[in-house]
Structures are given as structure tokens and as C-alpha cells.
Amino acid sequence: xxxxxxxxxxxxxxxxxxxxxxxxxxxxxxxxxxxxxxxxxxxxxxxxxxxxxxxxxxxxxxxxxxxxxxxxxxxxxxxxxxxxxxxxxxxxxxxxxxxxxxxxxxxxxxxxxxxxxxxxxxxxxxxxxxxxxxxxxxxxxxxxxxxxxxxx
Ligand code: HEC
Ligand code: HEC
Ligand code: HEC
Ligand code: HEC
Numbered sequence: 001x002x003x004x005x006x007x008x009x010x011x012x013x014x015x016x017x018x019x020x021x022x023x024x025x026x027x028x029x030x031x032x033x034x035x036x037x038x039x040x041x042x043x044x045x046x047x048x049x050x051x052x053x054x055x056x057x058x059x060x061x062x063x064x065x066x067x068x069x070x071x072x073x074x075x076x077x078x079x080x081x082x083x084x085x086x087x088x089x090x091x092x093x094x095x096x097x098x099x100x101x102x103x104x105x106x107x108x109x110x111x112x113x114x115x116x117x118x119x120x121x122x123x124x125x126x127x128x129x130x131x132x133x134x135x136x137x138x139x140x141x142x143x144x145x146x147x148x149x150x151x152x
Pocket of ligand 2: 055058059062065066069070074077078079080081082083097098101134139140
């Protein structure tokens, strides 16, 4: 056999050995137990504590606010959308009270052609300028009662 073919086969052999070797070395232990994935990933994910608890959890301690909130149109916007994920609250401290309401509320209410018409929209610069939205609106019962109509 010509020399250069022998060298080619030898270097190919080295590459194959390297591939087999690194596969044995770097594949996680539980890979392939159930299928083409790392079996230990399943209990790892299952043991994670959820960061978002949902409004029913808040009701346990903030029942009055929960009652106001659920009776109004923001009852569809979950508490943690505005206050952030509860995690281990209250053990880990208070949840933040959003301070920049112009930014927070505009995320959902700034008028955009692509938004569903059912979602109330305003042009913030014409509606209230740079004023904080909570100067006039209660975030948990956003309709301004004095403007007439029902409080819903
Ligand atoms: C086990 C009772 C408990 C649960 C459940 C609970 N909280 Fe609290 N929360 C507290 C306590 C206690 C405080 C601290 C009150 C204080 O020091 O004035 C607090 C404070 C807060 C504050 C800050 C109030 C302030 O004046 O600074 C916010 C906002 C808040 N909670 C939101 C939530 C939300 C949203 C949920 C649901 C995801 C929730 N909490 C669930 C007990 C609870
Ligand atoms: C649309 C956003 C939004 C949602 C939804 C929302 N909040 Fe709030 N929350 C705010 C804002 C903004 C403030 C600050 C109000 C202020 O300073 O007058 C606040 C204030 C609070 C406070 C502190 C009140 C105080 O005066 O000390 C608590 C507690 C609280 N919210 C709990 C809740 C709970 C519980 C829910 C769900 C049942 C909820 N929030 C839903 C925006 C929201
Ligand atoms: C995550 C999106 C979201 C955020 C953030 C949000 N809203 Fe809303 N808001 C909604 C939706 C959705 C509705 C309409 C719910 C429905 O269809 O009944 C609504 C309704 C309203 C209404 C109409 C109430 C009525 O009864 O006609 C006002 C006013 C309002 N929001 C003000 C605010 C203010 C002020 C803030 C900030 C403190 C805020 N929103 C933050 C989604 C949001
Ligand atoms: C100076 C007072 C004032 C401020 C500040 C203010 N609003 Fe309003 N807003 C009103 C009044 C009055 C209405 C009409 C009465 C009602 O439906 O609550 C209204 C209505 C709305 C509506 C309902 C529109 C509709 O078509 O049904 C939305 C949404 C809204 N405001 C969002 C906001 C947001 C977001 C901010 C902050 C960027 C804000 N508002 C700041 C006074 C104010």
C-alpha cells in the first residue's frame, strides 16, 4: 500500500479514537437511561420551587386588596405581573411596589395599532404626559369612579 494512504488511514483512526474517547469521557452518567436526554434533568426540574405563586397565594394574607382587585377589570392582570415573582415572599422580605407607573402601565396601555381593541388604549403623551398614572388611577381598581358609570 502506498505510504500516503497508510498515513491517511492512521490519522483517520486517531480521529475516530478521539471521538469515541471523548464521548465516553464527557457524556453525563444518566444520559440515555430513558431516551436521548439526561435522565437526571427530570428530578432536577421537578425539585425547583416555582417562582410565581399566583393570586390565590396572595389572597391568604392580602385578602382585602385581593377583593378590590378581583372585583375590577384588572382582575385579569395577575398580581405578580406588576409586583414581580413572589418566590419565598414574605420570608425573604417585601415585594417591590412598582415606582415608575408610566413605564409599567404603558407596557399594556400605550396605543398600538396591533393591540386588540378590547384592551383599553391611550396615547400617554396626550393623556397624562409624564404624570404618574397612580396620581389618578388606583392600580387595583383602575376605573376612576368619579368619571361616572359603574366602578367596573
Ligand atoms: C403568608 C402571608 C403573605 C402572602 C401569602 C403574601 N404576602 Fe405580601 N406581604 C406579607 C407581609 C407580612 C408583608 C409585609 C408587610 C409590612 O411589613 O408592612 C407583605 C408585603 C407585601 C408588599 C409590600 C407592601 C409595602 O407596603 O411595602 C407587597 C407589594 C406584597 N406583599 C405583595 C404580595 C403579593 C403580590 C403576593 C402574592 C404573590 C403576596 N404579597 C403574598 C405577607 C404575605
Ligand atoms: C396593574 C398593576 C398591579 C396589579 C395587577 C396589582 N398591583 Fe398591587 N400595586 C400596584 C401599584 C402601582 C402599587 C402602588 C400604589 C400606590 O403607591 O398608591 C401597588 C401597591 C400594592 C401594595 C402596597 C399598598 C400600600 O399602599 O402599601 C400591596 C400590598 C399590593 N399592591 C398587593 C397586590 C396584590 C395582592 C395584588 C393582586 C391581588 C396586586 N397588588 C395587583 C400595582 C399592581
Ligand atoms: C399586563 C398588562 C397591564 C398592565 C401592566 C396594566 N394594565 Fe390596565 N388593563 C389591562 C387590561 C387587559 C385591561 C382590560 C381588562 C378587561 O378587558 O376587562 C385593563 C384595564 C385598565 C383600565 C380600564 C378600567 C375600566 O374599568 O374601564 C384602566 C384605567 C387601566 N387598565 C389603567 C392601568 C394603570 C393605571 C396601570 C398601571 C398601574 C395599568 N393599567 C397596568 C392590562 C394591563
Ligand atoms: C390627571 C389624571 C390622570 C392621569 C395622571 C392618568 N389618567 Fe388615565 N384616565 C383619566 C381619566 C379621567 C380617564 C377616564 C375615566 C375612566 O375611565 O377612568 C382615564 C382613562 C384611562 C384609560 C381607559 C381608556 C378607555 O378607553 O377606556 C386607560 C387605559 C388609562 N386611563 C390609562 C392611564 C395610564 C396608563 C396612565 C399613566 C401613563 C394614566 N392613565 C394617567 C385620568 C388620568
